[in-house]
Amino acid sequence: MASAHPVPKPAAATHPEQAYLALMRTIWTQGDERVDRTGIGTRAIFGAMLRWDLADGAMPLLTTKRVYWKTATRELLWFLTGETNIRPLVLQGVKIWNEWPHARYVRETGEAMSLDDFVARIADDPAFAEKWGDLGPVYGKQWVDWPTWRYRKDGLYEPGPGINQVAAVIDGLRRDPAGRRHIIEGWNVAELDRMALPPCHKSYQFHVADGRLSCALYQRSCDVALGLPFNLWSAALLTRMIAQQTGFAPGELVWMGGDVHLYLNHAGLIEEQLARTPVGNPTLEIVRQPDSIFDYRIDDFVVHGYEPAGAIKAPVAV
Known part of the structure; x- marks a missing residue:
């Protein structure tokens, strides 16, 4: 006999991407509006947190717009080389750093070369790229070659051997998983003025519990619409790579x-993305385990089940 009171169905689990959308909505509707360094203007809040479980291959790969995860992966692999010139990225079709050296070129030469022409010359002319394509000692340089100085007998200082923080963290995790000093730091105060852009995703700390490796990333400044989807993917990918290595x-x-901010000229992107609903749960497979964290290749990473909504374009603030 049928019950007069049907048993309610369990509520569907909240999609993990909803936390990102909620953050975007809070900033857009409640954020403090201000003029920022770029002159474009933002709405911002101070202090935010997102958590993402990486079990079973899960990744923070947004589905409410297409995120070009291979571009973000190529950037991460570039960081791990310690390279600071955009030419290796340009040759792979990665465009995310092009605006900063182009702006410096126009500012210092007074020549109104278009961005497309500048990037083409970076690709075609290694000498031009060496002079104009460098970003200064940004992320990768600090990660794998943090500068040191040593005192000489004549009373002067000279450059000492660089510190590879990534290798040190991996070694530390293997030797002392319970340690509280497994940190990769990008904020080198002595070199900030030489960087095209001081590090936004600046501090990574790793923690082991119950045989699982977690990462806490502190980001001092975050463009939630364009930057954060890449930052989440890259931090999760780095965590997965270090977990595999250890x-x-x-x-x-x-x-x-x-x-944590949204640019005022991103209104179209923001409103379109907030109108969309997350779908699916994409996963990452790392198909090969190289001998070192520094030996991964782009074809070592395969994403399954990623069927996002279409891309939404918006200008980068420089």
């Missing part, structure tokens, strides 16, 4: 933002 299972990505 023999731990992937744990959780904990992202924390300081000045």
